Amino acid sequence: MADTLPSEFDVIVIGTGLPESIIAAACSRSGQRVLHVDSRSYYGGNWASFSFSGILSWLKEYQENSDVVNESPAWQEQILENEEAIVLSRKDKTIQHVEVFCYASQDLHEDVEEAGALQKNHASVISGSPTEAAHSAYLPSEDESLCTVSCEMPTEQTPSSDLEPALEINDVEVTGEKEKRYDDKTCVKSASEEETSENVPTAEDTALPPKKNRITYSQIIKEGRRFNIDLVSKLLYSRGLLIDLLIKSNVSRYAEFKNITRILVFREGRVEQVPCSRADVFNSKQLTMVEKRMLMKFLTFCMEYEKHPDEYKAYEEITFSEYLKTQKLTPNLRYFVLHSIAMTSETACNTVDGLKATKNFLRCLGRYGNTPFLFPLYGQGELPQCFCRMCAVFGGIYCLRHSVQCLVVDKESRKCKAIIDQFGQRIISKHFLVEDSYFSENTCSHVQYRQISRSVLITDRSVLKMDSDQQISILTVPGEEPGTFAVRVIELCPSTMTCMKGTSL
Numbered sequence: 001m002a003d004t005l006p007s008e009f010d011v012i013v014i015g016t017g018l019p020e021s022i023i024a025a026a027c028s029r030s031g032q033r034v035l036h037v038d039s040r041s042y043y044g045g046n047w048a049s050f051s052f053s054g055i056l057s058w059l060k061e062y063q064e065n066s067d068v069v070n071e072s073p074a075w076q077e078q079i080l081e082n083e084e085a086i087v088l089s090r091k092d093k094t095i096q097h098v099e100v101f102c103y104a105s106q107d108l109h110e111d112v113e114e115a116g117a118l119q120k121n122h123a124s125v126i127s128g129s130p131t132e133a134a135h136s137a138y139l140p141s142e143d144e145s146l147c148t149v150s151c152e153m154p155t156e157q158t159p160s161s162d163l164e165p166a167l168e169i170n171d172v173e174v175t176g177e178k179e180k181r182y183d184d185k186t187c188v189k190s191a192s193e194e195e196t197s198e199n200v201p202t203a204e205d206t207a208l209p210p211k212k213n214r215i216t217y218s219q220i221i222k223e224g225r226r227f228n229i230d231l232v233s234k235l236l237y238s239r240g241l242l243i244d245l246l247i248k249s250n251v252s253r254y255a256e257f258k259n260i261t262r263i264l265v266f267r268e269g270r271v272e273q274v275p276c277s278r279a280d281v282f283n284s285k286q287l288t289m290v291e292k293r294m295l296m297k298f299l300t301f302c303m304e305y306e307k308h309p310d311e312y313k314a315y316e317e318i319t320f321s322e323y324l325k326t327q328k329l330t331p332n333l334r335y336f337v338l339h340s341i342a343m344t345s346e347t348a349c350n351t352v353d354g355l356k357a358t359k360n361f362l363r364c365l366g367r368y369g370n371t372p373f374l375f376p377l378y379g380q381g382e383l384p385q386c387f388c389r390m391c392a393v394f395g396g397i398y399c400l401r402h403s404v405q406c407l408v409v410d411k412e413s414r415k416c417k418a419i420i421d422q423f424g425q426r427i428i429s430k431h432f433l434v435e436d437s438y439f440s441e442n443t444c445s446h447v448q449y450r451q452i453s454r455s456v457l458i459t460d461r462s463v464l465k466m467d468s469d470q471q472i473s474i475l476t477v478p479g480e481e482p483g484t485f486a487v488r489v490i491e492l493c494p495s496t497m498t499c500m501k502g503t504s505l
Contacts, residue, residue, distance in 0.1 A: 005397065005421070008428045009035045012419055014088070014404055015435025017045035021387035023433055024396060025251070034396040035427065036388065039090060039403040043388055045435060046095070047232050049379025052224025053114050055456075058231075062098045075405045075420040083417075085406040092437040094449070104217040114224045215460045228379035229456050235260065235474065236374045237360065238367040243374075246386075254386040256377040259369030264464055264475040265340045271464045271475065274340040276371055287332070295333050302358040312351055320354025321346040340476055373474060407432065 010032040013024045020036075021043075028034045042048055050058055079085050236242055238259075246252040263274040275284040281292050305312060315323045320342065324334045338344060342357040349357075364372030376382035392398055403422040410417055418428045436444060463475060 004423075004425060005035065005399070005427060006033075007426070009033045009397075010429065011035070011431045011433070012037070012427065012429040013433045014038070014419075014438055015045050015433075016040070016043045016384055016388060016400075017435055018047045018384045018387075020045070020433055020435055021384040021391070022245070025249070025387040025391040025394075027431075028391040028394040028396040029249070031394075034391055035399070035429070036391060036396055037399045037402045037404060037421070039401065039438075041401050043400070044231075044381040044384040046092070046437065047380060047384050049228040049230045049381030051114060051228060052220060052458075054224075055229045056100065059098050059100050062092075062095055074424050078420055078424070078426050079408065082411050084409050084411055085420075086409060086416075086443060087406045087440065088404050088434070088438045089440050090403055093441065094437045102217055104215055104220060114221060220458065228381070230380040231454075232380055233454070233456075234380060238364040238369075238372050238374050239360075240364075249390065251386045251390050254389050255382045257368070257374045258377050258472060260371045260373040260375070260474050261369065261472045262466075262474075263340055263371055263373075264473050265336065266475060266477040267335055273464065274336050276341075277365055280370070291330055291333055294329060295336075298327055298329060298333075298337070299358070299362060302355055303362050305355045305359065312355065315351045318351060319347060320344055320349045320351050323351040323354065343476065371474075404438070407434070 011024070011027045011034045013020050013027075013034065013036045016036065016038045024034050024036045038045065042050075048058075076085070236257075246255075263276060264271050265274050272286055273280075273284075275281040275287065275295070278296065281287070281295055284292070287295065301308065301311070312323070315326060321334070321338055324337060329337065337358065338346060338354075341361050342349070342354050343361075344354050344357055361372055368374060388396075388398065405420045405422060405424075407416050408418040408420065408426070409415065416432045418426050419432070420426050436447070462473075464473070
């Protein structure tokens with residue numbers, strides 16, 4: 001790519017996150033000349049999705065990189081007397097305390113690569129060893145099999161919890177290697193032993209259940225392209241403004257979507273499935289017949305609560321949790337409605353907001369599946385890329401790995417008038433949109449951030465085993481503070497990911 005870009009645009013967008021990508025696509029579609037740049041080597045910013053080795057590269061980048069500051073940069077010569085510069089940061093400081101812990105078997109092989117992966121460039125090369133792949137990797141005993149990735153992003157407050165998110169991996173097998181292992185030793189029998197064992201079952205065969213192969217770190221790396229890991233694990237309601245935007249703009253044709261098949265909740269030390277549809281309610285074994293009738297009656301009322309104001313007007317000033325008690329719902333039903341259907345707080349949500357949230361949940365049921373939630377088939381990072389693709393189709397110019405040194409601001413009008421990129425080129429524009437992670441702490445000193453702790457767990461089993469292997473679940477655990485969730489788990493089944501088919505909107 002040539003170093004020199006056109007010197008004038010209508011809109012310059014810095015950062016390829018979801019909000020920035022949507023605005024870039026809208027401006028380009030309306031005929032504006034758009035320049036979309038990002039210092040990162042991938043689309044999506046903090047909304048991106050990665051394969052397993054990709055997330056390790058991302059972790060290593062945030063652990064090792066430091067912001068580069070030039071004492072006498074050449075771009076200062078292009079700042080005029082009536083102008084001032086707002087220097088942009090090269091490192092995203094909104095993400096902190098990034099760590100990875102690996103509890104899988106310690107079969108370290110330096111030459112292990114993802115199956116089907118392209119040869120990595122210098123920016124994304126990582127070692128197959130977990131201790132080299134992440135600074136703070138910890139490898140305890142072989143009996144444990146768990147890989148955890150965690151980071152803190154100051155966007156909103158969420159308390160910690162003993163229960164952590166889990167992404168399911170079932171029966172991972174290395175291609176071409178199908179060996180039976182007992183106590184990590186390959187079991188080989190002679191011909192005479194095989195004949196004997198075929199006719200006479202031994203005591204061990206009858207007493208001990210078949211033992212699963214252990215998931216090793218090398219296997220996770222090799223199978224890492226069978227699933228993607230989202231930096232932001234958000235779900236879409238099947239009806240809403242974003243879905244309408246995807247359909248009306250035809251951006252949805254660039255992606256496929258899957259429907260969450262079940263909703264789980266952690267209650268009294270157990271994981272239970274929440275009945276959503278009418279069929280789920282009447283097939284549920286967790287509810288009595290009386291509870292089923294009470295729940296269906298209440299949900300039917302929520303669908304048309306505006307037509308019956310007399311039934312809730314007197315309770316507008318109390319919380320939704322207290323209102324549920326006035327409806328004589330059992331504690332079991334109140335918990336399901338509050339935390340897994342309305343997904344609201346016990347103390348911070350009033351009656352009207354709770355009824356609106358419940359109605360929104362119910363009206364989204366059945367549009368694309370049994371639950372109201374959708375997610376992109378290949379991860380949340382697909383959405384920014386789809387909008388970037390539309391922007392490019394209508395003439396937008398994209399430059400990844402292209403840093404912007406500063407914004408040029410007029411002292412009198414206090415309006416931004418240009419940018420200066422990494423090559424010292426001054427580019428003029430009428431409008432600017434900048435992702436907040438590019439600003440320094442001093443520039444954003446008036447912005448109040450709240451911390452949210454996120455983690456991704458890869459486990460060898462489901463949090464709630466079911467007969468079907470095609471389950472895609474969301475698990476909600478309410479937090480201690482109002483309006484927060486300690487854990488929200490999106491659980492996939494990678495054993496079926498290779499044959500998963502998405503749906504078009």
